[in-house]
Amino acid sequence: MAELITRLREYRAKTGMKQGELAELVGVRRETIIRLEKGQYNPSLKLAMDIAKVFGVTVEEIFSFEEE
């Protein structure tokens, strides 16, 4: 089964954005961002698109599937 890979932490580090700031921008809790970065939570389509919009990239650049 394919595993969801997230590069959220890298993009956040590039822009110097804190977890709380990103969470506030996309309308979720900081805990949600933490879990997303750890790969413990799969984002909804809307959330994934909102996050991609914040960084100005496509959804696939942040979230991708890799075969185990």
Place this chain on the structure above:
Amino acid sequence: MQTNEKLITLISRSKDKTLPRDVRRQAAIDLEWEKFRIDKRPVMTFKKSRFYELLSSLSTALCMGWISVAEYFGIKGSRINTFIFPFVLLSMVAALALNTSKSSKYKTEPADDLARYDILKASNIAFLTLFSVGLLIIFIMCLLSGFDENKGFSVS
């Protein structure tokens, strides 16, 4: 759009019955987040706020439970109760005061999908625990009350 106008718009959208439920629900969520953004107080995490609520709930349960236990075992007027009950009552008042103080000084993040899912999971665990503890208490009370083979269960 000015913040107040945005809030008014969101409030009216969330209460407009002519709109679909999904739209109203989303407007209510957006309203919560907008209020969160304009609130200048520091943020308390969801877990911390639930921890303080748990403290106050536990202390209240402890106080009420102690009253019931003291009544059941007939130690209401005893020295043990006179010694313990003030501390139990004080702990309840202190926990409630702490919870109220923290709630007023800090803002908490509105719930999102993950938080609602976690709340459902926690509620499920809480109900199971409550059911198990309730069964255990009933069992202990039956043991303490005694069981008469001829008369069945009786509370003496």
